[in-house]
Amino acid sequence: MSNWNHKHIIDLASFSLEDYRTVLDLTNRFKIIPISGSRKLPALQGKLIATLFFEPSTRTRSSFELAAKRLSADVQSFSPSSSSLKKGESPLDTVMTYVAMGADVLVIRHNCSGIAEQIAKSLDENLKHVSILNGGDGLHSHPSQALLDLFTLAQFFDKENPNIKNLAGKKITIIGDILHSRVARSNLWGLTACGADVVLCGPPTLLPEQFSEFVSNPPPGIIQDPIKNRGKVSISRSLKEAMEDSDAIYTLRIQKERMSENLISSLDRYHEEYGITHESLKWCKENVPVLHPGPVNRGIEISSELVDDHSICLVDTQVTNGIPVRMALLYLLASMKN
Numbered sequence: 001m002s003n004w005n006h007k008h009i010i011d012l013a014s015f016s017l018e019d020y021r022t023v024l025d026l027t028n029r030f031k032i033i034p035i036s037g038s039r040k041l042p043a044l045q046g047k048l049i050a051t052l053f054f055e056p057s058t059r060t061r062s063s064f065e066l067a068a069k070r071l072s073a074d075v076q077s078f079s080p081s082s083s084s085l086k087k088g089e090s091p092l093d094t095v096m097t098y099v100a101m102g103a104d105v106l107v108i109r110h111n112c113s114g115i116a117e118q119i120a121k122s123l124d125e126n127l128k129h130v131s132i133l134n135g136g137d138g139l140h141s142h143p144s145q146a147l148l149d150l151f152t153l154a155q156f157f158d159k160e161n162p163n164i165k166n167l168a169g170k171k172i173t174i175i176g177d178i179l180h181s182r183v184a185r186s187n188l189w190g191l192t193a194c195g196a197d198v199v200l201c202g203p204p205t206l207l208p209e210q211f212s213e214f215v216s217n218p219p220p221g222i223i224q225d226p227i228k229n230r231g232k233v234s235i236s237r238s239l240k241e242a243m244e245d246s247d248a249i250y251t252l253r254i255q256k257e258r259m260s261e262n263l264i265s266s267l268d269r270y271h272e273e274y275g276i277t278h279e280s281l282k283w284c285k286e287n288v289p290v291l292h293p294g295p296v297n298r299g300i301e302i303s304s305e306l307v308d309d310h311s312i313c314l315v316d317t318q319v320t321n322g323i324p325v326r327m328a329l330l331y332l333l334a335s336m337k338n
């Protein structure tokens with residue numbers, strides 16, 4: 001924890017192995033402490049966490065707010081539909097309003113890729129000691145989701161010791177609308193950093209060939225990849241081939257609200273070709289888990305029966321793990337003022 005040097009958490013491309021270890025260790029510690037009602041941890045007493053969600057959210061926002069409350073922070077949330085955004089105020093001026101109220105960490109979700117980084121830079125230029133935690137920006141990044149996915153997988157592979165080592169050498173298959181998924185992008189950084197090989201599967205309109213190079217090109221600002229040996233990324237157009245020998249399946253929603261044109265001919269056809277069902281899981285090894293970030297569109301990317309089969313589908317476990325992961329992230333940012 002002493003080596004933690006991120007003032008903001010914008011994406012995972014800049015995370016070192018030590019950073020992943022720190023987050024997972026802390027998550028595990030928060031997870032095993034029974035916290036509820038008045039038995040909260042005093043760690044962030046007196047801190048203000050503001051959740052500014054300019055885009056809809058059920059899980060991420062509630063989970064950040066619960067995480068903050070369990071660490072005894074004050075929490076201020078914001079609702080775009082009843083805010084001064086309606087009167088023409090910009091997102092940055094909205095952010096500055098919460099900074100002026102004394103926020104220590106701002107959790108921001110917005111449909112514009114790159115906005116979290118822009119806001120963080122603007123705060124740094126103005127010497128504001130406020131941290132930005134990206135709750136999902138456009139198609140770009142969703143770090144807290146990928147970290148809770150890593151924790152969920154690490155825990156699935158070894159319940160007693162949910163460590164990043166558990167991911168090394170595993171084959172993880174991500175299926176569906178990769179192009180519009182900030183979750184897939186953040187998982188690509190996280191999983192390959194921990195030594196997992198990732199197979200991407202989907203139709204060419206939702207999974208362009210360039211994705212096989214995704215982690216070979218660190219984003220601007222990162223001169224050298226902090227990870228020496230990443231796992232491999234490959235693309236398969238056949239669901240059967242992508243699922244064979246896989247250790248875990250990660251399926252994604254068709255994110256229509258992020259598409260500018262219709263990229264699939266029919267949802268029924270998509271389900272036939274790429275939908276995950278008990279039947280298609282027969283191609284995998286035995287007892288392979290299925291993850292999904294939610295919200296789920298039953299009968300499209302995954303069958304309704306499979307969503308309800310909690311022995312295989314870990315979607316509820318992911319939501320549960322989201323709270324201690326976000327406690328860890330808020331703790332790291334708010335308790336260590338940069």
Ligand code: NCD
Pocket residue numbers: 059060136142145182183252253255293294295
């Ligand atoms: C994801 C998101 O918002 O990017 N959901 C989430 O945060 N749990 C995935 C999605 O919207 O499909």
